[in-house]
Amino acid sequence: MEAKRIVLIMGGGIAAYKCLDLIRRLRERGIGVRVVMTRAAQEFVTPLSVSALSNERVFTDLFDLDDEREIGHIRLSRQCELIVVAPATADLIAKAANGLANDLASAVLLASDKRILMAPAMNPRMWLNPATQRNVRQLSADGVTFVGPAIGEMAEAGEAGQGRLVEVPDLVAAIEELLSRPVVGADAAGPLAGRHIVVTSGPTHEPIDPVRYIANRSSGKQGHAIAAAAVAAGAQVTLISGPVNVPAPAGATVMPVETAEQMLKAVREALPADVGIFCAAVADWRVAQPSSEKIKKSDDVQRPRLELVENPDILKTIAQLDTGRPELVIGFAAETESVVAYGSKKHQSKGADWIVANDVSGEGVSGGVMGGERNRVHLISGDGVESWPEMSKREVADALIARVAEFLGERKITKQPKGGKAK
Numbered sequence: 001m002e003a004k005r006i007v008l009i010m011g012g013g014i015a016a017y018k019c020l021d022l023i024r025r026l027r028e029r030g031i032g033v034r035v036v037m038t039r040a041a042q043e044f045v046t047p048l049s050v051s052a053l054s055n056e057r058v059f060t061d062l063f064d065l066d067d068e069r070e071i072g073h074i075r076l077s078r079q080c081e082l083i084v085v086a087p088a089t090a091d092l093i094a095k096a097a098n099g100l101a102n103d104l105a106s107a108v109l110l111a112s113d114k115r116i117l118m119a120p121a122m123n124p125r126m127w128l129n130p131a132t133q134r135n136v137r138q139l140s141a142d143g144v145t146f147v148g149p150a151i152g153e154m155a156e157a158g159e160a161g162q163g164r165l166v167e168v169p170d171l172v173a174a175i176e177e178l179l180s181r182p183v184v185g186a187d188a189a190g191p192l193a194g195r196h197i198v199v200t201s202g203p204t205h206e207p208i209d210p211v212r213y214i215a216n217r218s219s220g221k222q223g224h225a226i227a228a229a230a231v232a233a234g235a236q237v238t239l240i241s242g243p244v245n246v247p248a249p250a251g252a253t254v255m256p257v258e259t260a261e262q263m264l265k266a267v268r269e270a271l272p273a274d275v276g277i278f279c280a281a282v283a284d285w286r287v288a289q290p291s292s293e294k295i296k297k298s299d300d301v302q303r304p305r306l307e308l309v310e311n312p313d314i315l316k317t318i319a320q321l322d323t324g325r326p327e328l329v330i331g332f333a334a335e336t337e338s339v340v341a342y343g344s345k346k347h348q349s350k351g352a353d354w355i356v357a358n359d360v361s362g363e364g365v366s367g368g369v370m371g372g373e374r375n376r377v378h379l380i381s382g383d384g385v386e387s388w389p390e391m392s393k394r395e396v397a398d399a400l401i402a403r404v405a406e407f408l409g410e411r412k413i414t415k416q417p418k419g420g421k422a423k
């Protein structure tokens with residue numbers, strides 16, 4: 001008997017042929033694959049070849065009486081550890097984002113209580129269409145994980161851009177990573193099971209004009225590692241991320257944003273939460289009036305003058321909420337000098353329960369802190385300052401999440417009224 005089982009929903013697209021190799025690779029790894037094909041998918045690959053490779057019958061119809069008697073769409077969507085949609089077409093994504101269920105593939109997605117991984121593949125213009133982007137954001141917010149699409153040549157002659165199905169090894173890696181994660185939701189286990197944690201990560205980009213922006217060197221590595229550690233501890237995690245190049249941790253609900261204002265809005269939407277961890281390097285200022293056209297050198301004899309206005313302070317706003325404040329609010333303090341002193345000041349001024357202060361000058365930390373792999377932090381709380389040794393960002397994340405679990409564990413026993421501030 002095969003240990004793990006996935007349901008693979010194949011959408012209609014030229015990339016569907018890659019699923020044959022995918023099925024083979026998964027089965028080599030002992031992963032059982034039960035396949036649902038949309039009508040369009042069957043135009044590209046035959047159910048017969050899919051069935052031969054998966055060694056299972058292939059499911060195609062919502063109203064197949066035999067199927068409904070043997071294994072209906074509800075059971076199909078539940079008897080697996082993971083649902084993979086590949087290629088995830090714009091149509092399948094749109095249906096799932098809107099909760100439609102007029103064919104077997106969409107009905108399985110709607111009926112599922114399992115993790116869902118989508119590997120989009122479509123024409124680059126379809127991918128960039130605001131409707132598709134809106135749907136992807138919605139699904140991400142609903143907890144769906146995305147892998148790709150990759151950038152490259154398209155099947156259509158002369159077309160290139162972002163829209164290719166990721167290569168099979170990358171898809172296999174994403175599937176294995178999701179399968180290795182602890183179960184989330186109703187069946188979750190771990191010290192943070194049943195807890196909702198909101199994490200902000202990465203930089204923000206504040207537009208100057210359509211092609212230029214103000215940003216900083218934050219890579220998102222620390223924030224993403226914290227989100228991954230919280231997922232591993234069984235929490236339901238919402239990761240609100242500025243533009244980064246690090247992969248989204250599997251199992252976290254990702255809300256991608258660009259600006260500080262969008263980040264604050266996303267955090268508000270993500271609440272209520274038990275814990276808020278504000279790791280993002282939010283730009284302190286934005287351009288008062290970004291230009292809707294690219295600013296040209298010739299437009300202005302003089303150098304352009306950028307008028308800056310202050311961005312909302314997300315950490316402070318949430319830490320000072322009268323209602324709906326997370327039980328534990330944790331901020332970061334990125335400093336290049338007097339780390340503990342400035343960190344302690346932020347602990348007071350922002351109203352955070354804990355501040356994780358780090359020296360981003362990078363002095364003495366191999367590889368530097370901003371963009372690097374390692375970090376040295378001081379945990380500042382009502383109990384005082386703890387200086388942790390230099391560790392990898394992953395280790396800092398694990399240690400911080402262990403402390404969060406400890407804190408919430410103690411809280412459970414001496415439960416205080418909701419909205420009260422932590423020590």
Ligand code: CTP
Nearest residue numbers: 278279280282311312313314315331332333334
């Ligand atoms: N932060 C935030 N919103 C902002 C600025 C900062 O949520 N507009 C949060 C960061 O996510 C971090 C903490 O506040 O958790 C401290 O960020 P940091 O950049 O160190 O401090 P600033 O408040 O920006 O102060 P300064 O740049 O003067 O050091």
